[in-house]
Amino acid sequence: MAKQNFCVARVETRTRASVGKFERHIERKNESYENMNVDLSRTPMNVSFKGCGELTYNETLDRMIAAGTVSLKGLKPDATVFNEMIMDVNTDYFEQHGGYEYACRFYEAAFHFAENLYGKDNIISAVMHADELNIAMTEKYGRPIYHYHLHIMALPVVDKEVRWTKRCKDPALVGTVKEVIHQVSHSKKWKSEKAVDEDGNPILNRKGKQVYHASYSVLQDKFFAHMSGAGFEGFSRGERGSTAEHLSSLEYKVKQDEKRLSELQDKIAGEQVAYDANHKAFMTFGEIDSSGKKTIMGKYTVSAEDYEKLTTLAKQSYSAVAEAKKLKEENRRLSSRIWSLESEVSRLRTTLAELKEKCKPYLDALKAAPKAVKEFIDGILEKFKKQEKDIMYDPIPADKPLPQKKPKSKDYER
Numbered sequence: 001m002a003k004q005n006f007c008v009a010r011v012e013t014r015t016r017a018s019v020g021k022f023e024r025h026i027e028r029k030n031e032s033y034e035n036m037n038v039d040l041s042r043t044p045m046n047v048s049f050k051g052c053g054e055l056t057y058n059e060t061l062d063r064m065i066a067a068g069t070v071s072l073k074g075l076k077p078d079a080t081v082f083n084e085m086i087m088d089v090n091t092d093y094f095e096q097h098g099g100y101e102y103a104c105r106f107y108e109a110a111f112h113f114a115e116n117l118y119g120k121d122n123i124i125s126a127v128m129h130a131d132e133l134n135i136a137m138t139e140k141y142g143r144p145i146y147h148y149h150l151h152i153m154a155l156p157v158v159d160k161e162v163r164w165t166k167r168c169k170d171p172a173l174v175g176t177v178k179e180v181i182h183q184v185s186h187s188k189k190w191k192s193e194k195a196v197d198e199d200g201n202p203i204l205n206r207k208g209k210q211v212y213h214a215s216y217s218v219l220q221d222k223f224f225a226h227m228s229g230a231g232f233e234g235f236s237r238g239e240r241g242s243t244a245e246h247l248s249s250l251e252y253k254v255k256q257d258e259k260r261l262s263e264l265q266d267k268i269a270g271e272q273v274a275y276d277a278n279h280k281a282f283m284t285f286g287e288i289d290s291s292g293k294k295t296i297m298g299k300y301t302v303s304a305e306d307y308e309k310l311t312t313l314a315k316q317s318y319s320a321v322a323e324a325k326k327l328k329e330e331n332r333r334l335s336s337r338i339w340s341l342e343s344e345v346s347r348l349r350t351t352l353a354e355l356k357e358k359c360k361p362y363l364d365a366l367k368a369a370p371k372a373v374k375e376f377i378d379g380i381l382e383k384f385k386k387q388e389k390d391i392m393y394d395p396i397p398a399d400k401p402l403p404q405k406k407p408k409s410k411d412y413e414r
Helices: 019-026 040-045 057-066 091-097 100-118 135-141 215-229 249-289 304-315 317-368 370-389
Strands: 006-014 047-050 082-089 123-129 149-154 157-163 177-184
Touching: 006 019, 006 215, 019 057, 019 082, 019 123, 019 149, 047 100, 057 123, 082 100, 091 100, 091 135, 100 123, 100 149, 100 215, 249 317, 317 370
Parallel strands: none
Antiparallel strands: 006 082, 047 123, 082 149, 123 149, 157 177
């Protein structure tokens, strides 16, 4: 049965302090990378749909603040300011549909989805990576296969209405909209959406409270609909109805590692069978080499049965020697492969044990009192929302304008 392809869009949060590390990875500003599969000779094939020229992400943000395009009023120094959206489909999908050129068209359409989601002016960078080698697919096809995916760095901006307060000298203006600011706010940008039925009526739970759809789940729906509408086919919406949408991230990670561990163990068993068969064949050649008895005159005598065997082998000497050498090399490769897989299993066992230990208190509480746990989490979220509403927005003193640089004429380049 063919492996099913999924299109996935996920969002990672970045602060002003942490974004530099990810910028260096996305824009390929490092000389070496932790990911050993990055092939720097292929980096020129990465596609930049939008960039910020010689400026860094933070310098670009500073210019936008100075121009009044966005506002960080009320945000703490360690608040989420950037969203890194990673758009991805199985590597095999692109190999089945045309490779690199198809991936370029696919992710250009995905980039337009991000523009509609965040707003064109709020996209800082958009880069398709085409230089990360996929080892599994390379072994499958017998040639270098690269994993195409798209990195979007954007600002989660929402429009916030600032209203006149009672301090206003004109009583008629009190409560009316004073100005609309483009506020950076990850929590408001990704707040959960109300669930409605086919007629548009709100869906309520057993207690009569509104049911909400998780914002990232809605993102998967929208991304799949956009790409399908753009004419791309052959993939499914990422993880609809799977436990990934209902379990905690740690619990889901445990289940994924358990699945991978099982697959690795099955693979080791298969490799061991091949190793045993090859080793047995190699030993057979060794036994034939030791046949025969040496006489007093220094000659060798063999039985009629051995003579028949040796005569047959002599006719096939070249192919037999070559085959023996091939089997020996295969034994070495399989031995190395088994050792590598067993090392990976050992690492995954350790990771799995650590994740289970982290999950245990939460899972035990969830099993013992699911309602209480849910009410506790809802209470924390409600408190967070209330605190966010009470934030005071103080004016930020005008910064010295940054030197202007000549804008590039193209929106994106390869």
